[in-house]
Amino acid sequence: MLARLRENIAVVFDRDPAARSTWEVITCYPGLHALTFHQLAHALWGMQLKWLARWVSHWSRWLTGIEIHPGATVGRRVFIDHGMGIVIGETAVIGDDCTLYHGVTLGGTSWNKGKRHPTLEAGVIIGAGAKILGPITLHAGAKVGSNAVVVKDVPPGATAVGIPARIVADNVAQAREAKAETMGFSAYAISANMNDPMVQAIHGLVDHSANIDSRIELILKRLEKLGVDCSDERATADKFDPNFLNKIVD
Incomplete structure (x- = not known):
């Protein structure tokens, strides 16, 4: 015991x-x-x-x-x-x-x-x-x-x-969840169909961030194929501040 x-x-x-x-x-x-x-x-x-x-x-x-x-x-x-x-x-x-x-x-x-x-x-x-x-x-x-x-x-x-x-x-929701977890919180408790503009704003930010990250990753991969060293960019690529999202819902 x-x-x-x-x-x-x-x-x-x-x-x-x-x-x-x-x-x-x-x-x-x-x-x-x-x-x-x-x-x-x-x-x-x-x-x-x-x-x-x-x-x-x-x-x-x-x-x-x-x-x-x-x-x-x-x-x-x-x-x-x-x-x-x-x-x-x-x-x-x-x-x-x-x-x-x-x-x-x-x-x-x-x-x-x-x-x-x-x-x-x-x-x-x-x-x-x-x-x-x-x-x-x-x-x-x-x-x-x-x-x-x-x-x-x-x-x-x-x-x-x-x-x-x-x-x-759906893929969008999974991307949102994965991105949210990397930022230190989980969005699973929020439904995208809720009629709350604050919730919609949070979803918009997370979706936009996930979309930008995927596009940056694609650009970095193409640059690396051309022989460009992107190690520094990869180390500093994610600058999203989770505290900003916390302030939104205060």
């Missing part, structure tokens, strides 16, 4: 730039507290001490604002950021290295016994407020945008956005 706790503390430093000290993480991170309580509650559930497991889970919910059913299976190095309002159902399965933000629901769609909650494979990221409903599978590396409602399986590495969620698969 102590080894798992150390692992979960290390994950906070890996994924939250606001974390400053181990003491702060241990005392002030409800996601860490909820996962630690769940480890105990899940063990009690496995020993058929159902009421005691639910009682531990109930106190964990009261203390952290995060409700994890003791029957749920949670893997290693899972990170819950902020966490308030998260609900994880009894038959939910969360794989290793997943990340959940506040307001996420891993819920069921029927009252039937058996598997009725989602399965998250390794490395899945769920944006704030997203609802993942039913015995579906989000395959390894999948991402779900904020406030999306997912009711169907999501393929490996795919991004799902919207209500109901759809897979972002």
Whole structure:
């Protein structure tokens, strides 16, 4: 249990730039507290001490604002950021290295016994407020945008956005996502169909930047074929300032 706790503390430093000290993480991170309580509650559930497991889970919910059913299976190095309002159902399965933000629901769609909650494979990221409903599978590396409602399986590495969620698969969206990740943030939580001019402006900037980068790369390759040394240009080609995008949405 102590080894798992150390692992979960290390994950906070890996994924939250606001974390400053181990003491702060241990005392002030409800996601860490909820996962630690769940480890105990899940063990009690496995020993058929159902009421005691639910009682531990109930106190964990009261203390952290995060409700994890003791029957749920949670893997290693899972990170819950902020966490308030998260609900994880009894038959939910969360794989290793997943990340959940506040307001996420891993819920069921029927009252039937058996598997009725989602399965998250390794490395899945769920944006704030997203609802993942039913015995579906989000395959390894999948991402779900904020406030999306997912009711169907999501393929490996795919991004799902919207209500109901759809897979972002077109080339323009993939270029936008790839460019956004290189600049230190991910645009997967923003739908291109939203009627918000600010969102459209951000998409326009990211698309334009991705287009310019591809054209510059083409020019550099052609120059290199002519024998021109472009190593300096490649080293300094990407001058896009991610802080500028952050200021836009402040």
